[in-house]
Amino acid sequence: MSASNAVPRPLTGPFASVVGQPRVREFLSAAVGKGAVSQAYLFIGPPGSGKTDAALALAAAVLCEKGGCGACESCVRVARRTHPDVHYFSPASASGYIVDQIREIVRDTALSPVRGTRKVYIIDRVDRLTASAANAFLKTLEEPPADVVFILLGRTREQVLATIASRCQVVPFRRIPPHEATAMLVRLTGCSELQGHQALAAVGGSISKARTFMLSTARRDVRHTVLQVLGTLVGSDDLDVLEAARSLTTVAKAPLDALRSDQEAQLKESGDYLERSALKALEERQKRELSVQGRDGLLELLNITRSWLRDLLIMVVEGDGRLVVNVDAQASLRRVAPTTRPEGVTRAIAAVDKAALRIAYHVTPQLVIETMLFDIREVLSCPWS
Numbered sequence: 213m214s215a216s217n218a219v220p221r222p223l224t225g226p227f228a229s230v231v232g233q234p235r236v237r238e239f240l241s242a243a244v245g246k247g248a249v250s251q252a253y254l255f256i257g258p259p260g261s262g263k264t265d266a267a268l269a270l271a272a273a274v275l276c277e278k279g280g281c282g283a284c285e286s287c288v289r290v291a292r293r294t295h296p297d298v299h300y301f302s303p304a305s306a307s308g309y310i311v312d313q314i315r316e317i318v319r320d321t322a323l324s325p326v327r328g329t330r331k332v333y334i335i336d337r338v339d340r341l342t343a344s345a346a347n348a349f350l351k352t353l354e355e356p357p358a359d360v361v362f363i364l365l366g367r368t369r370e371q372v373l374a375t376i377a378s379r380c381q382v383v384p385f386r387r388i389p390p391h392e393a394t395a396m397l398v399r400l401t402g403c404s405e406l407q408g409h410q411a412l413a414a415v416g417g418s419i420s421k422a423r424t425f426m427l428s429t430a431r432r433d434v435r436h437t438v439l440q441v442l443g444t445l446v447g448s449d450d451l452d453v454l455e456a457a458r459s460l461t462t463v464a465k466a467p468l469d470a471l472r473s474d475q476e477a478q479l480k481e482s483g484d485y486l487e488r489s490a491l492k493a494l495e496e497r498q499k500r501e502l503s504v505q506g507r508d509g510l511l512e513l514l515n516i517t518r519s520w521l522r523d524l525l526i527m528v529v530e531g532d533g534r535l536v537v538n539v540d541a542q543a544s545l546r547r548v549a550p551t552t553r554p555e556g557v558t559r560a561i562a563a564v565d566k567a568a569l570r571i572a573y574h575v576t577p578q579l580v581i582e583t584m585l586f587d588i589r590e591v592l593s594c595p596w597s
């Protein structure tokens with residue numbers, strides 16, 4: 213990779229959405245500019261470093277006649293994730309990619325593009341490719357059909373199988389420090405610093421996810437409900453907890469409505485030019501996308517819970533509300549803090565981690581949330597245990 217230019221430049225051009233990664237931006241722009249886009253990239257970086265945004269920007273640049281103008285129908289579709297020649301995959305099971313999923317990708321690469329002249333496959337979490345799934349993929353990755361570009365995303369180089377990494381051009385992404393992420397979010401959305409903190413805490417640190425979080429009333433409603441439930445949890449009876457779990461499960465599903473209607477529109481429109489088998493594959497993919505988003509929504513709910521508990525810990529240890537992130541929950545934090553011990557909060561955070569694991573293993577959401585709320589209530593209500 214070339215060294216980054218020291219002079220800051222305005223964020224324009226096809227890779228403007230790749231925030232906080234100037235070297236990546238320059239590297240990819242140069243490849244597109246020279247017409248030297250490789251057929252297999254491996255983007256390596258921690259969560260929140262902007263790999264998905266960069267992958268979508270590269271896909272747009274590859275498919276757009278003007279190298280990623282950001283305004284044409286193709287570019288808009290890529291950004292909205294409705295371009296039929298850009299395919300996004302993530303692990304279908306808690307243990308990683310299943311071999312069938314990889315076979316489906318391999319089969320798909322042999323088909324012609326639907327709209328453009330090329331196809332882009334974004335394959336997330338390749339650190340979770342099992343050896344058998346990877347084996348099913350190696351040949352295609354080594355010699356992809358001429359019209360195919362693979363963009364693989366992984367968290368660390370060590371976690372990606374060497375057989376996969378060696379067949380790709382590796383692009384490292386740096387970790388973006390939290391204060392920098394907040395500053396970028398403020399600049400991009402015009403939100404306050406505090407709103408930026410809260411959104412980043414809810415989504416686990418990703419700037420692009422925090423941006424979409426801010427635009428979604430349904431997701432902000434989830435946050436509001438979570439904080440409300442947590443604020444009244446200590447002192448509530450079993451029936452209240454069950455009711456709270458039910459309302460959280462319902463509100464966590466609401467953000468999926470937008471995706472569902474997008475999918476319906478895409479399916480309807482694709483019916484005009486896709487063959488029956490391709491349409492069926494699209495439906496399957498949409499179903500998986502919906503379940504992945506559902507899982508993400510639950511994890512977001514847990515992130516919010518964790519951030520409230522961290523605030524509580526700060527209140528308990530420091531006795532000071534000025535450092536809390538969830539300022540709108542300060543009243544309830546002040547109420548709960550005096551009877552809470554740090555150990556109780558630590559155990560509550562462990563209960564949230566346990567819930568995250570159970571979601572990964574597809575335990576029914578309502579059951580996961582119920583158990584978590586009962587656990588948290590117990591450890592927060594028994595300060596001297």
Ligand SMILES: [Zn+2]
Nearest residue numbers: 276281284287
């Ligand atoms: Zn364009």
